[in-house]
Amino acid sequence: MADAHDTADAQESKGLRERKQARVRAELIEAAMRLFLRQGFDETTVDQIAEAAEVSRRTLFRYFQTKGDILMAWTRGTSDFLEAALQARPRRETPLQSLREIFTELAEQLASNNVDAYAVALMIDRDPSLRQYSLQKHAEWEDRLAAVFIERFGASASSEQRAWLLARIGVASFRTALDQWIAVQGRTAMRSHLIETFALLDRSLVS
């Protein structure tokens, strides 16, 4: 997976070369998302994206391995964000509390974004050929979160098992909240759906 975020790293000029690359990358993502949202994913060819971003088709594939990776890159940073956020939670919290908090933070981060997260979420939800990419992204989240938990719990077999289970339950809860959010057409804040889902988690697992 590629790296590099879109917004602002004006702090450090790391040379013309790197700045140019970052610009091209951002240009590609922006052009691609505009086209995806307008015409759909399958209906958009990489040639169109390349042309819109004013690079050659060949260069596009140097920045992104697949067309889907461009879509993924848009939410790029969410994995890093979640990992860092989990790492930052105090150890006294239960793992589930920590998970609830970091996903809430994520939701707020996305809400304050300039691009309409709901529109993208809806597009991914509707188009069956896009589902695989969100599944992949969520799997990546699980990997990263599990790694943090393993670091905390130690690396014994049963600790690892617990870490994976918790990471997956966290992501499962997020996905469930996301479903609800889409079901109400984004009218209620994602945040409230997350709180509700995690509350349900506590209750559901007892009965």
Next chain:
Amino acid sequence: MADAHDTADAQESKGLRERKQARVRAELIEAAMRLFLRQGFDETTVDQIAEAAEVSRRTLFRYFQTKGDILMAWTRGTSDFLEAALQARPRRETPLQSLREIFTELAEQLASNNVDAYAVALMIDRDPSLRQYSLQKHAEWEDRLAAVFIERFGASASSEQRAWLLARIGVASFRTALDQWIAVQGRTAMRSHLIETFALLDRSLVS
């Protein structure tokens, strides 16, 4: 995963045409799996599969929409199996108990299969380009299990939420047990890893 689908439909001769189709279909799956296991998924072309199954490339694509679908078809029936198994569980069980039981049943079903489920699980685990297919399959399981739960709980928003959450937790537990199974190289029965994981689930969520 394996369910050898309809190994014997000898009871009903539905005409030569249909029998021929079933034969071609089985032939394609068998040829594909042989090639996938021998050379890997990406290294196997659909032309090779078509040739091995003695049909034209064009015909192959009439039986399966994508190359990946052939791989998925090998495990076709697991979704049906899980759905039916969950439906058959007594209502007095807690949902999590039911889930533990049906996944254990699935594991035993797979263990008694003629094809080596571990070899396939390992292949899918190793090859990154194959991960998407297992993710898709697990998502399908979630869909089916959630549907059964919704049928049981009623179709209110919060019931649906609970249904999805439970379905996903079930699948998450299965996946975690599967990881452990692969980690010990299939030496211990999948069944025991499942029991362990579900036990961990109860304990983990409290603390």
Next chain:
DNA sequence: GTTGCAATTGGCACTAAGTGCCAATAAAGT
């Protein structure tokens, strides 16, 4: 069993994703 119908098949040509290779170019270091 012959004739007519509908489904299945295979060949061909096409689009689009993704890759290897190489020559041209633009940045970085000296």
Next chain:
DNA sequence: ACTTTATTGGCACTTAGTGCCAATTGCAAC
């Protein structure tokens, strides 16, 4: 200014997947 190195774009190639049409094959009714 000169050399080195990374980036670029063009081209040709492979493979997945699709539309179209003509040939074949199973099926049924006569």
